[in-house]
Amino acid sequence: MTLTGYADAGADIETVRADVAIIGTGGAGLMCALHVADAAPEATVALVSKGIVGKSGCTRMVQGGFNAALRAPDTVEAHFADTLRGGQFLNDQELAWTLVCDAPQVIGELETKVGCFFDRDAEGRIHQKAFAGQSFDRTVHRGDLTGIEIMGRLRDQMFRTGPAELEDVRALDLLTGAHGELAGVLGLSIRHGRFVVVQARVVVVATGGAATMYKVAAPAREKTGDGVALCWRAGLALRDMEMLQFHPTGLLAGESRLTGAVLEEGLRGAGAHLLNGDGERYMARYDAERMERSTRDVVARASYTEVAAGRGTPGGGVWLDIASVLGAEEVQRRFPGMTDRTRQVGQDLSTGPVEVSPTAHFHMGGVIIGPDCGTAIDGLLVAGEDAGGVHGANRLGGNGVAESTVFGARAGDTAAVLLDSRGFTEPDAAQVAEGVRGALAPLRRESGPEPFGLTRRLKELMWEHAGVVRSADGLRQAAVGLADLAGEVATVRASGPAQVNYAWQEALDLPNQVTVARILVAAALARTESRGAHARADHPAQDDENWLRYTVARPGPESDPVVETRPVEFTRLDLAGRPVAGHADGQPR
Amino acid sequence: MRQPDAEPAGTVEVVVRRSDPSRPVSYQVSRIRPMKVLDALLAIQRDLDPTLAFRFSCRVAMCGTCTVRMNGRAVLACQAEIPDGAGPVHVEPLAGLPVLRDLVTDTAPFFAQWQAVTPYFVPRSDLAGPARIRPDSPERAVIDPRLDCITCGACYSSCGIAAAGRGFLGPAALNRALVLISDSRDGAAAQRLARVAAPDGTDRCHYIYGCSADCPKGLDPAGAIRALRRRRFRLPGWLPRPRKIKSMTLNGDR
Numbered sequence: 123m124t125l126t127g128y129a130d131a132g133a134d135i136e137t138v139r140a141d142v143a144i145i146g147t148g149g150a151g152l153m154c155a156l157h158v159a160d161a162a163p164e165a166t167v168a169l170v171s172k173g174i175v176g177k178s179g180c181t182r183m184v185q186g187g188f189n190a191a192l193r194a195p196d197t198v199e200a201h202f203a204d205t206l207r208g209g210q211f212l213n214d215q216e217l218a219w220t221l222v223c224d225a226p227q228v229i230g231e232l233e234t235k236v237g238c239f240f241d242r243d244a245e246g247r248i249h250q251k252a253f254a255g256q257s258f259d260r261t262v263h264r265g266d267l268t269g270i271e272i273m274g275r276l277r278d279q280m281f282r283t284g285p286a287e288l289e290d291v292r293a294l295d296l297l298t299g300a301h302g303e304l305a306g307v308l309g310l311s312i313r314h315g316r317f318v319v320v321q322a323r324v325v326v327v328a329t330g331g332a333a334t335m336y337k338v339a340a341p342a343r344e345k346t347g348d349g350v351a352l353c354w355r356a357g358l359a360l361r362d363m364e365m366l367q368f369h370p371t372g373l374l375a376g377e378s379r380l381t382g383a384v385l386e387e388g389l390r391g392a393g394a395h396l397l398n399g400d401g402e403r404y405m406a407r408y409d410a411e412r413m414e415r416s417t418r419d420v421v422a423r424a425s426y427t428e429v430a431a432g433r434g435t436p437g438g439g440v441w442l443d444i445a446s447v448l449g450a451e452e453v454q455r456r457f458p459g460m461t462d463r464t465r466q467v468g469q470d471l472s473t474g475p476v477e478v479s480p481t482a483h484f485h486m487g488g489v490i491i492g493p494d495c496g497t498a499i500d501g502l503l504v505a506g507e508d509a510g511g512v513h514g515a516n517r518l519g520g521n522g523v524a525e526s527t528v529f530g531a532r533a534g535d536t537a538a539v540l541l542d543s544r545g546f547t548e549p550d551a552a553q554v555a556e557g558v559r560g561a562l563a564p565l566r567r568e569s570g571p572e573p574f575g576l577t578r579r580l581k582e583l584m585w586e587h588a589g590v591v592r593s594a595d596g597l598r599q600a601a602v603g604l605a606d607l608a609g610e611v612a613t614v615r616a617s618g619p620a621q622v623n624y625a626w627q628e629a630l631d632l633p634n635q636v637t638v639a640r641i642l643v644a645a646a647l648a649r650t651e652s653r654g655a656h657a658r659a660d661h662p663a664q665d666d667e668n669w670l671r672y673t674v675a676r677p678g679p680e681s682d683p684v685v686e687t688r689p690v691e692f693t694r695l696d697l698a699g700r701p702v703a704g705h706a707d708g709q710p711r
Numbered sequence: 712m713r714q715p716d717a718e719p720a721g722t723v724e725v726v727v728r729r730s731d732p733s734r735p736v737s738y739q740v741s742r743i744r745p746m747k748v749l750d751a752l753l754a755i756q757r758d759l760d761p762t763l764a765f766r767f768s769c770r771v772a773m774c775g776t777c778t779v780r781m782n783g784r785a786v787l788a789c790q791a792e793i794p795d796g797a798g799p800v801h802v803e804p805l806a807g808l809p810v811l812r813d814l815v816t817d818t819a820p821f822f823a824q825w826q827a828v829t830p831y832f833v834p835r836s837d838l839a840g841p842a843r844i845r846p847d848s849p850e851r852a853v854i855d856p857r858l859d860c861i862t863c864g865a866c867y868s869s870c871g872i873a874a875a876g877r878g879f880l881g882p883a884a885l886n887r888a889l890v891l892i893s894d895s896r897d898g899a900a901a902q903r904l905a906r907v908a909a910p911d912g913t914d915r916c917h918y919i920y921g922c923s924a925d926c927p928k929g930l931d932p933a934g935a936i937r938a939l940r941r942r943r944f945r946l947p948g949w950l951p952r953p954r955k956i957k958s959m960t961l962n963g964d965r
Contacts, residue, residue: 237832
């Protein structure tokens with residue numbers, strides 16, 4: 123590391139040079155780093171990690187597992203068809219096809235190179251369990267806390283490959299050179315309160331989503347839409363931003379931070395019942411065929427509707443009951459992590475029903491990418507939850523960690539290829555100075571609102587008006603509220619020192635969250651139908667006539683989102699699930 | 712989200728060790744139920760003193776970043792319940808790690824120990840696909856109960872030798888070493904066995920059992936250290952390594 127002068131910024135700035143800068147150290151980021159190391163062993167890699175490397179973000183939190191059509195009679199075609207049906211055919215079919223084709227190889231890689239060991243059946247083959255919305259039991263897992271194994275082993279591999287680990291460094295914005303070409307990333311060391319310019323030939327954005335902007339939410343604290351927001355500020359278009367998944371079985375634990383933590387989908391896969399406050403298995407009225415094993419969008423909306431109709435539990439949720447289906451011993455044996463989790467909040471999954479609620483979980487929308495993770499900016503790649511299109515209008519359980527690792531690996535391979543043709547660019551010093559000044563502003567202000575209250579308001583507003591079920595009126599109220607909030611965020615003040623100051627960090631999270639929230643609301647207003655995770659009370663029907671189209675949001679004047687729509691390209695399967703001539707097989711384009 | 716309970720249940724006194732001696736250390740926090748140490752820290756930061764620094768990420772005992780000492784014992788802040796009538800709850804940073812600020816520590820010394828045992832998987836050259844290993848095999852019986860380590864550092868903090876910088880690889884690293892040494896898919900067992908036999912390895916353990924007492928995932932690192940000693944001296948209970956390994960093929964294999 124060398125110190126260089128960005129004297130204009132009035133702050134200490136370090137410069138780090140790396141061939142590839144990866145923002146985010148979840149499943150996508152670390153798979154990417156591993157693939158760069160394999161494909162271009164001489165290349166230098168910098169990991170920009172908002173928290174501890176391998177311990178921030180959500181791959182860590184994966185419970186149920188990883189969908190892969192490992193062996194006959196299951197097929198990648200069946201996995202593909204399930205993924206499109208689950209996504210209500212809004213998916214980018216080339217991305218979804220890439221996902222299902224690469225998933226078995228990535229499982230192989232995780233087992234034979236990374237060292238993961240997934241649960242086995244009695245014959246010693248990889249065990250695959252039942253998840254919702256799938257025609258085959260294809261979810262690979264390690265118990266019911268799979269993320270510990272995947273992220274633990276991936277993190278260990280970093281000790282072998284030795285990237286530069288910029289731990290506790292958040293990415294503020296992308297940097298460009300004198301002619302607008304990508305030059306790297308401006309970061310802020312949370313530990314030291316100092317800035318760092320990461321000069322890189324290729325930048326990979328893999329920070330994860332923004333679902334923490336809701337009152338009841340599942341993700342890790344770092345996930346505040348940083349990646350999507352910095353891509354937006356760099357001018358990239360976003361797709362499907364209205365598609366925010368609510369997981370149907372979030373824990374209810376009063377005001378504790380544990381509220382919103384997910385109880386895994388394998389519980390429903392294993393036959394758990396959902397009961398309303400009257401003790402009725404209400405899913406019979408919403409999806410009589412699949413019942414509790416219906417997809418997340420359907421189940422979350424059903425639960426929300428029951429609670430809204432006054433048929434909820436005392437805590438404002440519904441009951442999840444697996445104890446009376448499997449018995450205490452079996453629940454404890456198959457779901458030890460989930461049983462512990464409910465005991466943590468004074469309930470017990472193994473002996474009785476527990477209260478659950480829909481919880482904001484995953485953003486299907488994100489940056490438009492191709493199967494190689496490339497974007498409209500040369501040298502900028504996006505992988506994992508920051509990208510959009512793989513899952514369409516709803517993500518199947520088990521396809522999330524599959525996406526992170528499959529596309530993380532691809533981003534690494536692509537980065538290695540790009541290194542042949544891309545050199546270093548000197549970042550524009552004025553841009554660095556402006557970024558530094560903007561980030562320091564909350565710390566230097568003498569007065570202004572504290573960030574935590576603003577975050578609370580954002581969460582309430584989004585939950586109330588842009589949540590499980592939406593309407594034009596509510597979304598307009600959300601838009602007005604967000605505009606107000608954006609004004610206050612611009613005056614936010616963080617007291618305390620620059621070092622390890624999480625109030626300051628929250629002040630820097632807020633603009634990103636509010637940016638993503640405003641785009642989400644604009645896209646949700648544009649989609650005048652209900653599809654997948656996007657439910658409109660004023661447009662309750664799915665409208666295949668007019669809405670087999672995906673939304674594309676672009677920054678307009680004043681960075682306000684402008685939303686247009688584009689027709690879905692049925693490149694492989696038609697709406698009836700029949701192969702489209704000429705594209706039935708073959709590797710992703 | 713943070714309105715008072717329907718039945719006000721009073722407050723809890725939380726005493727936090729701060730880096731800046733001019734900052735208050737004792738806070739009265741509104742009681743909620745359930746109430747984890749993390750909830751108390753969040754309440755202080757959000758409502759009483761925004762400058763309080765502590766670390767957390769997943770809040771469901773999977774990331775292992777919120778480890779602190781509660782009344783002297785290493786715990787995950789997201790898991791440790793503040794019981795009714797607990798009296799003042801003392802929260803301090805983990806022992807033996809440099810404090811960055813307040814409760815936030817630098818985990819580098821912990822991971823330096825971890826790295827010393829070659830913690831990453833080194834695949835055997837004949838591992839062509841996922842290995843066929845039965846769940847009731849002897850190696851899985853050794854490995855499975857030791858696999859869910861989240862490298863939270865609770866065992867390190869609880870070990871008077873590891874955390875005191877007294878030349879010891881420490882419980883987490885040795886537990887990891889046993890897992891890999893027992894894994895028939897791994898090709899670096901001999902190297903790791905030699906490493907743990909060094910003077911800072913298994914023999915440095917004094918069997919105080921602080922590690923096993925405080926592991927928030929219920930692992931038994933002290934048991935792992937005993938098992939490693941058996942393995943080193945080929946005492947009854949050590950596993951021979953298989954000569955051949957059976958692999959399976961997957962869709963898309965070429």
